[in-house]
Each structure stands twice: as structure tokens, then as C-alpha cells.
Amino acid sequence: MQSESAPSLVGQEYEVEVGQVAHGGHCVARTDAGQVLFVRHTLPGERVVARVTEGEEGARFLRADAVRVLTASKDRVEPPCPFSGPGRCGGCDWQHAAPGAQRRLKAAVVAEQLERLAGLTPEEAGWDGTVEPAPGDKVAKGEVPQWRTRVQYAVDPDGRVGLRKHRSHEVEVIDECLIAAPGVSELGVEKRLWPDMATVEAIAATGSHDRQVILTPRPGGRLPIVELDKPVSVQRIAETGGREPVKQVHRVHGRPFVRERAADRTWRVGEGGFWQGHPKAADVLVEAVMRGLMPRKGDMALDLYCGVGLFAGALGERVGDQGAVLGIESGKRAVEDARHNLQDLERVRIEHGKVEQVLPRTRITEADLIVLDPPRAGAGRQTVGQLAALGARRIAYVACDPAALARDLGYFAEQGYRPVTLRAFDLFPVTHHVECVAILVPTGKGA
Numbered sequence: 001m002q003s004e005s006a007p008s009l010v011g012q013e014y015e016v017e018v019g020q021v022a023h024g025g026h027c028v029a030r031t032d033a034g035q036v037l038f039v040r041h042t043l044p045g046e047r048v049v050a051r052v053t054e055g056e057e058g059a060r061f062l063r064a065d066a067v068r069v070l071t072a073s074k075d076r077v078e079p080p081c082p083f084s085g086p087g088r089c090g091g092c093d094w095q096h097a098a099p100g101a102q103r104r105l106k107a108a109v110v111a112e113q114l115e116r117l118a119g120l121t122p123e124e125a126g127w128d129g130t131v132e133p134a135p136g137d138k139v140a141k142g143e144v145p146q147w148r149t150r151v152q153y154a155v156d157p158d159g160r161v162g163l164r165k166h167r168s169h170e171v172e173v174i175d176e177c178l179i180a181a182p183g184v185s186e187l188g189v190e191k192r193l194w195p196d197m198a199t200v201e202a203i204a205a206t207g208s209h210d211r212q213v214i215l216t217p218r219p220g221g222r223l224p225i226v227e228l229d230k231p232v233s234v235q236r237i238a239e240t241g242g243r244e245p246v247k248q249v250h251r252v253h254g255r256p257f258v259r260e261r262a263a264d265r266t267w268r269v270g271e272g273g274f275w276q277g278h279p280k281a282a283d284v285l286v287e288a289v290m291r292g293l294m295p296r297k298g299d300m301a302l303d304l305y306c307g308v309g310l311f312a313g314a315l316g317e318r319v320g321d322q323g324a325v326l327g328i329e330s331g332k333r334a335v336e337d338a339r340h341n342l343q344d345l346e347r348v349r350i351e352h353g354k355v356e357q358v359l360p361r362t363r364i365t366e367a368d369l370i371v372l373d374p375p376r377a378g379a380g381r382q383t384v385g386q387l388a389a390l391g392a393r394r395i396a397y398v399a400c401d402p403a404a405l406a407r408d409l410g411y412f413a414e415q416g417y418r419p420v421t422l423r424a425f426d427l428f429p430v431t432h433h434v435e436c437v438a439i440l441v442p443t444g445k446g447a
Contacts, residue, residue: 006056006057006058006059007056007057008055008056009052009055009056009057009059009062010052010053010054010055011051011052012051012052013049013050013051013052013067014029014031014032014037014049014050014052014064015047015048015049015050015070016029016030016031016037016039016047016048016049016050017029017046017047018039018042018043018044018045018046018047018048018066019044020044020108020112021044021105021108021109022038022109022112023109023112023113023402023403023432024038024432025040025093025094025431025432026038026039026040026042026063026093027039027042027043027044029042029048029050029064031062035055035059035061035062036060036061036062037050037052037061037062037063037064038061038062038063038064039064039065039066040063040064040065040066040086040093040166041065041066041067041085041086041096042066042069043072043073043075043076043096043097043101043105044073044105045071045073046066046069046070046071046072046073046076047069047070047071048066048067048068048069048070048071049066049067049068049070050064050065050066050067051064051065051067051086052064053065053087053167054167063167065086065087066086067086073101075097075098075100075101076096076097076098077096077097077098077141077142078096078142079095079096080095080142080143080144080178081095081144081178083163083172083174084096087165088165088172089162089163089164089165089172089174090163090164090165090166090167090168090172091163091164091177091179091431092144092179092430092431093430093431093432094430094431094432095144095430098141098142099133099137099138099139099141099143099429102426102429102430103130103131103133103426104131105432106131106424106426106432106434107129107130107131107424109402109432109434110127110131110402110424110434110436111129113402113403113405113406114127114402114406114409116406117403117406117407117409117410118406118407118409118410118413119410119413120406120409120419122422124419125409125419125422125438126419126420126421126422126439127421127422127423127424130424131424131425131426131434132423132424132425132426133425133426133429134147134278134280134281134284134425134426134427134429135280135284136280137280137426137429144178144179144429144430145179145429146178146179146180146181146182146185147179147181147277147278147279147427147428147429148177148179148180148181148184148277148278149181149183149184149203149204149205149206149275149277149278149279150184150201150202150203150204150272150275150277151177151180151184151189151201151202152199152200152201152202153189153190153199153200153201153202154171154198154199155171155194155197155198155199155200156171156173158193159193159194159195159196159197160173160193160194161173161174161189161190161194161200162174163177174190175190175191176190177190179429179430180202181204181279182204183204183205183211184202184203184204186204186211187202187204187211187213189202189213194215195221196217196218196220196221196222197215197216197217197218197221198216198217198218198221199215199216200213200214200215200216201213201214201216201272203258203272205258205259205260205261205269206260206261206262206279206282207259207260207261207262207266208258208259208260208261208266210255210257210258210259211258212255212257212258212272214271214272256270256271257269257270257271257337260275260282262282262283262286262310263282263283263286263310263313263314265313265341266341267308267309267310267313267337267341268308268337268340268341269308269337270333270336270337271333273307273308273331273333273334273337274307274308274331274334275307275308276427277427277428278427278428280427281425281427281435282310284425284427285310285398285425285435285437286310286311286314288423288425288437289311289314289371289396289398289437290314290315290318292394292396292421292437292439293315293369293371293394293396293439294394295315295318295319295323295369296318296319296323296368297318297319297320297322297323298319298320298322298323299315299318299319299323299368299369300319300323300324300325300364300366300367300368300369301315301319301323301324301325301326301367301368301369301370301371302325302326302327302328302359302364302367302369302370302371302372302387302390302392303315303325303326303327303328303371303372304327304328304355304359304370304371304372304373304374304379304383304387305328305329305330305355305372305373305374305375306327306328306329306334306338306350306373307329307331307334307338307373308334308337308338308341309327309337309338309339309341309342309348309350311371311373311396311398312325312327312338312342312348312350313341313342313345313348315348315369315371316342316345316347316348317345319347320347321346321347323347324347324348324349325345325347325348325349326348326349326350326351326362326364327342327348327349327350327351328350328351328352328353328355328358328359329350329351329352330352330353330354330355332352335350335351335352338350355372355374355379355383355386356380356382356383356386359383359386360386364390365390366390366391367390367391367392368392368393368394369392369393369394369395369396370387370390370392370394370395370396371395371396371397371398372387372395372396372397372398373398373399374399374404374408376400376401376404377401377404378399378401378404378405378407378408379397379408379411380408380411381411384408384411384412384415385411385415388412388415388416388417389415391442393441393442394439394440394441395412395417395439395440395441396437396438396439396440397409397436397437397438397439397440398435398436398437399435399436399437399438400433400435401433402424402434402436405436405438409438409440412440413443416442416443417440417441417442417443418440418441418443419438419439419440420439420440420441421438421439422436422437422438422439423436423437424436425437
């Protein structure tokens, strides 16, 4: 928060040499006075004019945008999206970087977080240092893949949809999102007005023709009569007076869920519940987790933060009739969907609640395999301690944030577990996000 006595530097411009990439979609530079600048819309090695967007005199660091590029990197491309750039849409961090350069930047971030927070080199983490593209995402320089199957649009006071500007509630109105999957674009959400709505979420399921639009009204807003370009399930999320996490969803027409396809199964995902946004992500992650865990018939396995049961299903099919899988998930609707999705697997059980609360109540004292896919903040020291006490042969940690992963790897090291393999995947092209899968074993055990 800005001090009342320190003058704001917002709008101040500095000519700077840009250094290494940092976690969050920006690069590091320094002013002549030594203040650290986190600069967006630039690349390592460039010389740019950076305009401060947040910060004050004496602050430890400032945030800035590169508003003029004086010396460009060979990896720079013209952003294909007309809504990208300083002060514009905050959805894509690397529109100005060639596809290969984006993956190298993400790899540098993962390596830096592992070193700084876990004290691990890539070799010590069992990682080859690369970020793997998703199948089919190898696009030409200056192009972007249409991967985003779930887009939540913000709505401005005039009812026009767009996306939030970086670190802002202000809406950048758009008429097209270039990274949206074709099924999302076909809904035509951007082509109509949405008065009284706070957000409009468009979902295009993978492996089925299911489409869904979820409307969240402003306080006192009324649901509009919905006419879209394609037949679609439309739902309204009612106001909850600011109380979280409960949201009431009222079905307007169509199914209250979409059907996704992955790992040779069909998955029901209701009420806009969590599912990976990239159409290939679920299969990519299941393959990486199963290859790393190497399940055996008769294994006892845990799937923590299990969502609608993706990894529990894959494990259940592999451990067989003599094995067992327990999934734990805090979202009530996700638990209902997981139980529906896995009802054919008699040895799979799904429990509702927070992992750190439910796991002790199960009285489970040992497990052969564990997979955890925690929220962005990570699992945390307490939960890591609970898991390590179970003595699993292998643990698969699926992470959407390299900083949280690295912190938790440090906690696992304290509890006697080390990574033997780590893979990183570019499942969020042109953004700074990167997905990782780390496989851990007890210290002293071989791969």
C-alpha cells in the first residue's frame, strides 16, 4: 500500500537494460537509483523505456510496462492480438515472444524457483530443463494456439464483455479472444450485450459438443433473455451477499453440466466446476502421473484435491479389484460429479472436505501411492507432513505454480522425500503459467 508521505512514481519513465525473467510474466530491471523494476511487455536483453504503473519513492520494487523498445530481442514478435500491450488486456503475458522463447522463459522461471525455494538444481530435481508443448500446439512465429476452452469474460457498465487489464478491475472490451477455442468463439458471447451481468463464462467441452454459458449478475441484476449463436446450457449464479465459498446455481435451460473426455472416460463437470482449460491437458497430465507412479495391482492410493476424479479414475483402473483408491475434494458439486464419474469402480471412494481435515479422520496410516493436485497456493507444511507420514512408495505432485511447488518440495525434503523426476508442460500458451509434475520417493530410494 502506498505511504501517504512517499510521492507516487506512477507515470515516471526510465530507460533501462532488461535482465532475467521473473515469476509472474515480467522481467527484472533496475533504475539508475538502484530500485528494482518488474517490467511487463519486454524480454531479457532488451533496452526499453519503462513506465511505472505501481510504486512510490523508497519502495523496495516498482511495477512497470515497457512502452518503447529501443533495442529488441531476436525473440520479439509483433503481438498478434490487437488488445495486447501496455495498459491493455492482462490475460496474455507473452504475446510479444516467439513460441520457443516463451517456453525457454518458463523453463528459466521454474529453474529459478527450484533453486531459490527448494535449493535444487534441475539435475537434482530430475528435470531436463525443458518445458514441453502440448500436442498440436506447435504454431508458427507470430501465431497463437486456440487452446482456451473456458473463458470468463468481465462485463463493463455498458454490458460489453472483455477481459480485465493487468492488476486492475478495469475491463478491456474485446470482440475476439485469439486464444479461445473454436467452440468458445462460436458461442458469440462478444457479439451481444450483457446488461446487469458481472461476468459471463463460456465453456466448450472437449470430446463432446456440450457448450455452457454461466451468468453471474451484479447485485440486484436480472437474468436476461438469452439468445446465442449456438444451442447451449445457460445457468445463472445467484448472489450470495459476498459470503463464500457457497454459490447457488439456477438452471435456466439445458444440462447443468458439460461432458469432458479424457483418459478413455467421459467426465461430468457441473456448474462451471474445475477442469483443465487446455483440451489436451487432462490426457497429458494423466500420462505423466501414471508413468511416474507406476501403479501396481493391489496398491492403496490417494488422490488429493481430486476434483471430478480424473486421477482417481486412472488409478482405480490400474490397481484392480485388490487395490483401493481414496479421493478427497472440498467442492461439494465436484464430489457429486466424481462419485457419478467413478461409480463403475467399486474400489474407489470419494470423501468431501479439506484434505488436512478429512485425511486424519480416515484413520489411514499407510498408502502405496499418492497424487496431489493442490490449488495455486500449494499444499503447505502441515499437509506435506501428513502425507509423508503415510510412507508412500511414490508421490506425484501436480502443480500449476512453480513457486508453490518449490516451497512444498522443500517441506517434503524435511520429511524425507526427494524428487526423482520432474516434467514441465506449456498448457497455458502465451501466458506465464506453467504446469509441472514432480515424482517423489523416500530419500535414499532409487528411481
